[in-house]
Amino acid sequence: MQFHLESKGIDFTSTLTDTQVRERLSTKRTEFAQSLYNRREWSDKQRAWAHYIVQEQPRCAFDFSPLLRMIRSAQSKGAKRITIRFTDFILKLSNDKIAVLDHQTQYNPKFDAVTNIFYGYIGEEETTVTNPSVITALKLASADPLSAAVEYGRASGSCACCGKKLTDEQSMRLGIGPVCAKKYGLA
Numbered sequence: 425m426q427f428h429l430e431s432k433g434i435d436f437t438s439t440l441t442d443t444q445v446r447e448r449l450s451t452k453r454t455e456f457a458q459s460l461y462n463r464r465e466w467s468d469k470q471r472a473w474a475h476y477i478v479q480e481q482p483r484c485a486f487d488f489s490p491l492l493r494m495i496r497s498a499q500s501k502g503a504k505r506i507t508i509r510f511t512d513f514i515l516k517l518s519n520d521k522i523a524v525l526d527h528q529t530q531y532n533p534k535f536d537a538v539t540n541i542f543y544g545y546i547g548e549e550e551t552t553v554t555n556p557s558v559i560t561a562l563k564l565a566s567a568d569p570l571s572a573a574v575e576y577g578r579a580s581g582s583c584a585c586c587g588k589k590l591t592d593e594q595s596m597r598l599g600i601g602p603v604c605a606k607k608y609g610l611a
């Protein structure tokens with residue numbers, strides 16, 4: 425069966441029957457999956473969603489522990505508003521979750537404000553980032569998070585944590601300002 429998901433702007437093929445989709449939905453924990461499971465009849469749109477979510481590519485299974493540790497150790501030092509900038513993305517602790525953002529901003533109707541483009545979360549339990557180039561950048565940075573952050577700071581001339589312009593020579597070499605380095609435990 426061929427499906428079109430308007431809101432995602434994608435076309436996809438499903439080889440599953442509705443019965444198989446229902447079986448798979450029953451094992452999914454999300455509210456959305458449960459609500460689809462509990463409906464006896466599906467509209468075309470609901471059917472497309474049901475087929476889509478049971479076949480969605482498995483979430484990225486890559487272990488981003490080094491990046492997670494970098495954020496969690498700053499958190500354990502009591503740092504507030506934790507943000508670490510890398511060349512291709514930004515990690516930001518938000519409600520105890522580690523959000524992956526772009527450097528670019530755009531208008532976000534949800535908050536009626538201009539915010540950084542959001543790619544998803546990386547986490548101990550699950551990673552929801554699906555953009556392949558962002559995953560690649562995360563993997564690269566995860567191999568050596570501190571060096572990756574330092575590289576960003578040096579190249580941009582701004583602190584890899586707070587984003588302020590680095591002024592003295594030593595901070596420029598370290599890519600992280602002295603205040604943030606101490607606060608984040610990266611000194």
Ligand SMILES: [Zn+2]
Pocket residue numbers: 583584585586587588600601603604605
């Ligand atoms: Zn800073």
